[in-house]
Amino acid sequence: MAEPGITQASKARLKHKAEDVFRGLWASLFLSGPSAGKSVLICSADRKEGASTMACGLALAGSEPAGIARVALVDMNVRQPKLAHMLRCNSGPGVGDVVLKGHPAEEAAQAVNAGLDLYTAGDVGDRVLELLKSDALGRFLHTIAEQYDHVVVDCAAANQYADAQVLAGRVGSVMLVARSNATPREAVALAKKRIESGGGKVAGVVLNMRKYPVPKFLYKRV
């Protein structure tokens, strides 16, 4: 839970050009259709496809303007946590401290802005599997799901680590990020299969870093 007194947190905002895009995505993810849910796991098939950026952007878009919703951004990408750096927050304490060391959840919450709290990965070391398997994690996720309107969870690439598979069972709804013109469709299909085998449900796919080679005037006509 964000302390109202933290001032630097309110400074993190989406850049103007990204605002509309992520807001639209947020809307289609949470506010429309049958797949709309409370929390969503964001993962990609392979590394470096922009899953963390996507999670960050979504969370920022969902929490603005201030007061519209309270959003928790959880960095479960414990192998290469990036969100803390991205949002200029401290890297700890985080989820690892809460789950493995028994710190209270409130301690880990860092307010990014008025409606957005960030839970960083924290200190996990090489106890990743333990973290993912532990009941404490379940409890932690359950707690924050109750506390916030929406929970956005970032995690490692689905085809590289089993993290996404395990987490999908706990979070439920999964959004796959694929880098357009780069990720092979077979890789995305494999990620989808793995997530579904872990008990998750793929709510949808997002094509990231999309390029529009066709000029706009032509694109409209064809």
Added chain:
Amino acid sequence: MAERYSSKTLRETVRVIAGRFWGMLLILVIVVGGVTAVTLLAPKTYRTEAHLIARPGRNTNPLQETAPLRYELVLFVTTQRQIITSDYVLATAMMMLDGPNLPKLDFALGDDLAQRKARSEALAKASERRREMVTEFVQANPELMRKLRKRVQVLTPGGPDATFSQTFWIRVDWPEEAGLAAEKGEDVRQFAVHRTWEFTKHLVQAYEDRFTMLESQRTQKATDFLKRQAAMEARNEFLEASHAYESFIKNQAKGDLPLVMSMSGTLSTAGGELSETVLLRQRKDDLMKIGDRVARVEALKTAIDQELAKQDDRQLVVPDMVLQDNATMQALQAKIVDLKLMVNALEPRYSSNYSELRSARKELGLSLEDLREQLRKQADALDIELKMLRASQEVLSRDSERTEQRIASLAPLVPEYERLVAELKAAQTNYDEQKKRGLDAATAERLAENPVLVTLLDQPYMPDPDSPVRPILWLNIAVSILAGLVLAFVYAFLSDHFDHSLKSIDEAERYLGTPVLGSVPKMGGNIVRT
């Protein structure tokens, strides 16, 4: 997996192309640039042509046997192409151009026979020497020959490979030879032009030499055949044989020719026999018959003489041989037998004075006397006959002996005659055959004198040094643009086909069966401002 669509929508096509625009452009530029560069850098060549026309030497009436004429022309032009592009002719022209002194071929033989022979020998020698030199040249310069083969073309109006044409031309494309020109200190272009022109002239000359040589060889064969006078020889042989035959008949056989012919069996008259031989046989038959008759007559005579020698008339017995063919004797004999029987019958019963007996005895005596008389007559007749027979026997045997002698004297002539006849026959056959072959050869010679002729229509012209033959730039560029475009499109669609990345929302939904929530454009840098 959702169903897949094989047909690409227009948008996807545009995407495929637009996504690889620069790659495609690069391909196009490389192809067009490459072709243009090659075209521009292609060596300049200078072209000249010599036009030739093939005229059939006979069958100039077009209504007459056009089809054979056509085939002849086809064959002819094809052959000329082979001759012109043969290594021999090319190398000869090249050697003429570069100056090694090739022996000249002089085909004008003249009319004087001796001169003709000498010149033809000289020609054969020169041709042989030339052949040696050219063969050496070809073997020594395989690379040059390869180039020459490319530089010379034989064309016909119907296209490079058409053969049904009366006209054909030799085209020479000669490249600039900068090195050689510099060596001679001449302008590259002028040098190339002159070389082209001169080479073509030499090529025509070499071809004509070669053609004439081949033709004259062909003619030579026919002429040689006639010149050998095989037919004349055969004729002389025949005349000799017939002369020998005639003189044999005149001097040796004389009037006995039919006899000799009949003896050698070469004469086959209707009867198969000749009077002389038949006569001889008849005479021999006659002689034999006469001999028989003489023997018979002599036997008769002996028998009769024996009977006549008997004194007692009653003892007279007519020999059976005499009775056989003498009716008077038979009657007399019969009468005597009757009288004897009568006398014998009367004698025991009556006395000898009985008148009837007496008369019978008397009559018997008379009859017996008569018989003796008859026998004597017969003996005389036989004597005469025997004499006659002997005489005729003598005549006949003399006659046949003479004939036999004649035949025997002619016998040695028979083999001679037969030999002569056989020789005459062989000479006749040979002469006929030679006459026929001579006729064939004469026809061949006439044909050879009148072959399909080649005439040079146009001398090769001097190429223009300012307009070398070069590939057509704009055409090459146009073709290369087309080819480049095709290549670029092939590249675009192929690479798209093998690119399995997710490229569009449609495709992603189609393939994954999951809704695509949206797409995020590529945004450079950080999306968060703090």
